[in-house]
Structures are given as structure tokens and as C-alpha cells.
Amino acid sequence: MANKALSKAKDTKNDEFYTIYADIEKEMNAYLEYDEDVFRNKTILLPCDDPEWSNFTRYFAQNFEKLGLKKLISTSYAIESKKYKVKDWQPTLFEQQAPWFDVDKSKIKGKIFTLDHDTNRNGRIDIEDLEWKYLEGDGDFCSDEIKRLRDEADYIITNPPFSLFRDFMAWIMESKKKFAVIGNMNAITYKEVFPLLMANKVWMGATGFMSDMVFAVPKGAVVAAKDREKAAKLGYVGDYTRLGNSCWFTNIEHGRRHQPLSLMTEADNIKFSKHKDVKGVGYKKYDNYNAIHIPWVDSIPCDFNGVMGVPISFMGKYCPEQFEILGATQRGCHDAVPDTKKYDDYWEMKPNGKPTGSSGGKTNENANLVQNDGKKNYFVNKNGRIIQSAYQRIFVKFKK
Numbered sequence: 001m002a003n004k005a006l007s008k009a010k011d012t013k014n015d016e017f018y019t020i021y022a023d024i025e026k027e028m029n030a031y032l033e034y035d036e037d038v039f040r041n042k043t044i045l046l047p048c049d050d051p052e053w054s055n056f057t058r059y060f061a062q063n064f065e066k067l068g069l070k071k072l073i074s075t076s077y078a079i080e081s082k083k084y085k086v087k088d089w090q091p092t093l094f095e096q097q098a099p100w101f102d103v104d105k106s107k108i109k110g111k112i113f114t115l116d117h118d119t120n121r122n123g124r125i126d127i128e129d130l131e132w133k134y135l136e137g138d139g140d141f142c143s144d145e146i147k148r149l150r151d152e153a154d155y156i157i158t159n160p161p162f163s164l165f166r167d168f169m170a171w172i173m174e175s176k177k178k179f180a181v182i183g184n185m186n187a188i189t190y191k192e193v194f195p196l197l198m199a200n201k202v203w204m205g206a207t208g209f210m211s212d213m214v215f216a217v218p219k220g221a222v223v224a225a226k227d228r229e230k231a232a233k234l235g236y237v238g239d240y241t242r243l244g245n246s247c248w249f250t251n252i253e254h255g256r257r258h259q260p261l262s263l264m265t266e267a268d269n270i271k272f273s274k275h276k277d278v279k280g281v282g283y284k285k286y287d288n289y290n291a292i293h294i295p296w297v298d299s300i301p302c303d304f305n306g307v308m309g310v311p312i313s314f315m316g317k318y319c320p321e322q323f324e325i326l327g328a329t330q331r332g333c334h335d336a337v338p339d340t341k342k343y344d345d346y347w348e349m350k351p352n353g354k355p356t357g358s359s360g361g362k363t364n365e366n367a368n369l370v371q372n373d374g375k376k377n378y379f380v381n382k383n384g385r386i387i388q389s390a391y392q393r394i395f396v397k398f399k400k
Contacts, residue, residue: 017215017243019159019182020236021055023208027180028059030206030254032067038252040068045153047075047141048160048168056158061115061127072115073149078138079107098132110139112149141171150175155252157181159215166192169249173201180205180250182213187249188312189392191331197315198325205248206256209316212242247316260322266301273299287368287387288341291395302398307337309367309393326395329367337395339365343387346379367393 031038046056057074064072095101095111112135119129137143141150141160150156156175159182160168169192172179187193196202214236217223223241231240264272266283273279278299283292291307294300297314307326318325326336346360351374360379366389372378378388 016161016218016221017159017241017246018217019055020214020216021059023213024055024059026207027205027248030256031180031252034253034255037068039155041070042154043071043073043152044069044155044157045073045075045149046158047139047146047150047156048077048158057113057130058127060157061130064115064125070116072113073153074113075135075139075146075149076111077140078110095132100133102134105134108138110135110137141168147171150177153177155179166190169193169196178252180248180252182208182246183249185209185245185247185312188315189328189331193249194328194331198327200320202249202251203257203318203320204316205250206254207248209247210244210313212244213246214240214242215246217241258319258321260319261297261300261317263298263300263302265303269299269301275299284369284371286390287370288339288343289337289367289395290340291337291367293367293369293390293393305398307395307397309390310396312392312394314394314396322399323396324399326397328394329390329392330365331392341368343368343379343381346381346385346387349378349380351375351377363387363389366390 044060046054046060054074057072060067060069060072095106111132113130113132115125115127115130117129118125119131122128135145137145139146141147150171154177156172156177156179162184165183165187168181169183169187169190172181173196188197193202212230212234214231214234216236217239219239221239221241223239227241227243230242231237234242269278270280270282275296277295283294283301285292286309289307289309291309292304294308294310297310297317300308300310309329327334342364343360344364346363348356348358348360348362350356356377360381363379368379368387368389370386371388372386373388376388378386380386
């Protein structure tokens with residue numbers, strides 16, 4: 001369901017998912033556990049935000065002194081510029097109380113909130129000291145106005161629209177700043193993201209990976225009944241949804257990514273694994289790569305010295321001191337793990353045995369297994385030889 005929700009969001013641009021406070025706090029705490037001064041004397045930019053009520057703004061403003069921040073900057077995107085229009089939009093009371101408030105301006109101009117001193121002179125700097133004004137433009141992160149704020153900041157932390165994740169990551173990497181952003185787990189495989197993970201320039205955050213994250217959504221947004229019910233069970237009733245396929249991407253250090261996986265030997269996996277496609281079966285070799293197929297992260301054999309094709313969920317457990325990433329299918333791996341076979345003379349079949357009309361060339365560079373599990377499409381040649389594509393794999397091996 002989560003994959004479908006994210007795909008639909010991307011297609012319709014209905015991708016405004018507002019992060020709950022607890023998830024922000026958990027992730028930031030992981031960075032603070034590793035280095036309690038990680039944010040001290042730093043300027044933090046929160047773009048792609050709605051500062052009037054954003055939990056990102058609330059978290060950093062409430063903890064301004066505790067974190068030792070130098071400055072907090074939060075920007076919003078103008079209502080009329082958003083792809084997804086909020087029905088019956090009304091400005092907040094907070095906004096209306098400002099002498100410079102202009103309802104027409106609020107529709108077309110972004111806003112900037114800043115926090116860096118005790119404006120109300122009560123002896124502390126917190127959320128009550130936020131100051132705001134209109135931006136010159138609509139708040140688009142690609143604008144020169146927001147780029148200048150980016151270049152001023154030390155950290156960029158936000159939940160960007162999922163449909164713009166590729167562009168947003170490129171925007172961040174151009175700045176060479178520290179960051180923590182939320183995205184779809186499938187972004188691991190994006191051509192703009194995977195090389196960064198492989199080069200250890202970006203890694204997964206400490207929390208939220210392969211678990212349900214709850215998000216608030218604009219009033220009137222379409223939410224699947226099952227996702228709304230799951231959010232309610234987690235304590236969030238109303239305009240909320242749950243996404244099981246979202247996670248943090250970051251280049252801020254946290255100790256959890258340096259914890260090596262505890263794994264069984266190949267023999268013990270075959271004997272004791274809880275997975276029926278490993279227990280008593282062993283490991284299959286790919287038809288077109290010199291590597292073994294690892295169906296589950298916890299079934300990686302600790303005594304195998306060759307190349308292994310692991311699922312993308314591996315990245316949530318990846319310890320750079322334990323493993324070396326060699327590449328990924330469809331994302332460039334041929335120097336370290338060359339493909340040994342092409343399938344141009346095969347054709348694709350549906351699970352019911354009917355041809356799709358596509359040639360086998362579409363599965364070149366996928367990791368293919370000699371099998372037909374009866375659940376997915378498969379490929380066959382004139383001699384009746386059948387292969388099936390595994391889901392996208394990351395090729396890894398143990399470091400010596």
C-alpha cells in the first residue's frame with residue numbers, strides 16, 4: 001500500500017506529507033547521541049516547510065538553546081505556487097496578527113521565519129521569538145533567493161516533496177552542506193542517489209527505515225482507508241496517513257551505521273534460517289552475474305568471501321567497516337561485477353503463460369535466476385530455457 005501511495009503522490013503531485021514531531025526528535029536524538037555538539041553554533045535551514053505550524057520549525061525553535069544553535073531559518077512555498085492546492089485555504093491566526101499581513105501577498109509570496117535572538121526579552125530564545133516576513137519570490141528552493149539561504153546555512157533539514165526528491169538532492173549536494181531529509185526508500189536506487197551511497201557520501205538515517213512513519217496530510221487529501229486506519233492505531237486520528245516505505249537520507253554521522261551485522265555461517269543459515277527460500281535450500285547463483293542471490297538481509301552468510309546480491313533494504317543495515325558496495329543492477333556495476341550474458345533472444349511471458357509482446361532485452365543487466373516462481377513475469381528462449389528477474393539488487397562483499 002505504501003508503494004502505491006507514493007506512486008500516486010508522484011503522479012498527482014499530491015505529495016505534501018507533514019512529518020510528525022516524534023519522528024523528527026528520534027532522528028535528531030541519534031545524531032546528538034553520537035555528538036552532543038553536532039548543532040552547536042550552527043545555522044539550520046528548513047526549506048520546503050510551512051513554518052507557521054511545521055514540526056521541523058517547532059522542534060528546532062523549542063530546542064534552540066539546548067542545541068546551542070546560532071540561527072534557525074525556515075521558509076515556505078507560496079500557496080498559489082503549489083502543485084497540490086489546499087481546499088478552502090485560510091491564513092493562520094499567527095500570520096494575520098502581523099501588521100504587514102496581506103492576504104493576496106500570502107497567496108503568491110513565500111515566507112521566511114528566522115530565530116537568532118531573544119525578541120520578547122524574557123531571558124530565553126525559543127519558539128516565541130520567531131520573526132517572519134515575506135520572501136521576494138514564491139519560496140521555490142531552486143530560486144536564487146533560497147540558494148543564498150542554503151549557502152548561508154550549515155545544515156539543511158526537511159521533508160521535501162517526494163516528486164522533487166531527485167532535484168532536491170542535487171540542490172543539496174551542489175552546496176556541500178550537511179543534511180537530513182526524508183524520502184521514499186526506493187530513492188536508494190535512483191541514478192542520482194545510489195552513487196552517493198556507494199561512495200559513502202550519503203547514508204541512511206538512524207530511524208524510520210523499513211517501519212511505518214506517520215505523516216499529517218492537507219485537509220481533503222486522498223488517503224487510503226488502510227493507511228488512515230494504521231495511522232489511527234499508532235495514535236494519529238484525522239488527517240494522517242502512514243507510509244511504510246519512507247526513510248531518512250543524511251550525511252550526518254550517527255553511531256548506529258557503524259554497528260556490524262551479526263550473521264550466521266552459510267551452513268547455519270541452511271540449517272536454521274527462518275526463511276523457507278534459504279532453509280534446507282541454500283543459495284542460488286545468478287545466471288548472468290558471478291554472485292549469489294541473498295533474498296533476505298539476515299540471511300547473508302558471514303563466511304562467504306565472494307560477491308552477493310542483496311535487497312535494497314540492506315542499506316538500512318549497511319556498516320561501511322564491514323561491507324564494500326560494488327554496484328547495483330541497472331545502476332552501473334560492470335567494472336567490479338560484469339554481467340556475463342544478454343537476453344535479447346528471449347521474450348517475456350506473463351505468469352499465466354501469455355506473451356507480453358516484449359523482448360528479453362528489457363531484463364539485460366537485471367540479476368536473473370533460472371526459475372519460474374509462478375508469481376512474476378518470466379522470460380523464455382526458443383529452447384524453452386526460462387529465467388526470472390530478481391528485484392533490484394545491490395552487489396556487496398565483506399571487507400577483508
